[in-house]
Amino acid sequence: MKAPVRVAVTGAAGQIGYALLFRIAAGDMLGKDQPVILHLLEITPALDALKGVVMELNDCAFPLLADIVATDDANVAFKDADYALLVGARPRGAGMERKDLLEANGKIFGPQGKALNDHAKRDVKVLVVGNPANTNALIAQQNAPDLDPKCFTAMVRLDHNRAMSQLAEKTGKHNTDIKKMIIWGNHSSTQYPDLHHVTVDGKNAMELVDQAWYEGEFIPTVQQRGAAIIKARGASSAASAASAAIDHMRSWALGTDEGDWVSMGIPSDGSYGIEPGVIYGYPVTCKDGKYEIVQGLEINDFSRARMDATAKELHEERSAVEGLFAK
Numbered sequence: 001m002k003a004p005v006r007v008a009v010t011g012a013a014g015q016i017g018y019a020l021l022f023r024i025a026a027g028d029m030l031g032k033d034q035p036v037i038l039h040l041l042e043i044t045p046a047l048d049a050l051k052g053v054v055m056e057l058n059d060c061a062f063p064l065l066a067d068i069v070a071t072d073d074a075n076v077a078f079k080d081a082d083y084a085l086l087v088g089a090r091p092r093g094a095g096m097e098r099k100d101l102l103e104a105n106g107k108i109f110g111p112q113g114k115a116l117n118d119h120a121k122r123d124v125k126v127l128v129v130g131n132p133a134n135t136n137a138l139i140a141q142q143n144a145p146d147l148d149p150k151c152f153t154a155m156v157r158l159d160h161n162r163a164m165s166q167l168a169e170k171t172g173k174h175n176t177d178i179k180k181m182i183i184w185g186n187h188s189s190t191q192y193p194d195l196h197h198v199t200v201d202g203k204n205a206m207e208l209v210d211q212a213w214y215e216g217e218f219i220p221t222v223q224q225r226g227a228a229i230i231k232a233r234g235a236s237s238a239a240s241a242a243s244a245a246i247d248h249m250r251s252w253a254l255g256t257d258e259g260d261w262v263s264m265g266i267p268s269d270g271s272y273g274i275e276p277g278v279i280y281g282y283p284v285t286c287k288d289g290k291y292e293i294v295q296g297l298e299i300n301d302f303s304r305a306r307m308d309a310t311a312k313e314l315h316e317e318r319s320a321v322e323g324l325f326a327k
């Protein structure tokens, strides 16, 4: 059996946390041969609820769960962390403008970035789930000057999985027949789910669907799926978000399948003309714990306009929070 690794999860007593922790402890994220020590971070008023979650984790008697640390101190939660899933965030309150939301979250993700900088393993893999995920990831990264910026990623995998499921339904195929999905940009309604490089059972997706469906149904459905879930369920996506977080980390840690790729929000390096300085959804392949942007994809005018629009939104978000970056 391998030595245990430390997996920090923030917002651990929340609804995504409740769907996430049990799957990490069961080995779904890092493999059935990888013991884990869970480091659970919550705000002080939620520590009682967290105690209940810890009791339930213990009651599962998971063979792979080596230990649990539960705390309201980020310095403790991120101590020697190999993985960090930043789920806890400030939700948008009534009458709150986007700028207020970004700033309120900056107050969470700035200090958490600093705590990661000071205490986590130097090759820590950080996934930000809490919204606005891309810009929260940027704030954390900007407060961790001693860590490689590539340690910081944001989750667009739920959008990726939603897009796969919509296309599978439309084409009458199973999602396992679908390869090379891409979500470009922000985890927001400007995200661009791109079908031009996708294959369904080996055939190009754009040859199987018409432009009207792609533009008028598929793209808006994927972009608005979060709101549709809230309307139907009366609560935001939780189990599917947790599942996507598991997928994101598993791909990163254990690698992507040969002949396929996944979408991850990662620091832009200028690839595909996206100005650096933001965390942008890209198609990536992963190997040996590292990700690389898929290069050389042809981008048509339709895609270019949408990729630029979502980049513009991210740069605007960046401008609103630049004051929260470490000097």
Ligand code: NAX
Pocket: 010, 011, 012, 013, 014, 015, 016, 017, 041, 042, 043, 046, 087, 088, 089, 090, 091, 108, 128, 129, 130, 131, 132, 133, 155, 156, 157, 158, 159, 187, 226, 236, 237, 238, 241
């Ligand atoms: P909940 O409100 O159920 O849980 C959030 C938990 O975070 C709460 O228990 C709260 O006490 C805790 N928390 C707040 N501030 C904290 C801090 N500073 N340190 C540690 N813990 C803190 O929300 P939940 O439904 O679990 O969603 C969590 C976040 O995920 C939200 O920001 C949500 O918008 C975001 N989502 C992101 C998605 C994505 O694809 N990137 C999709 C699902 C989800 O909407």
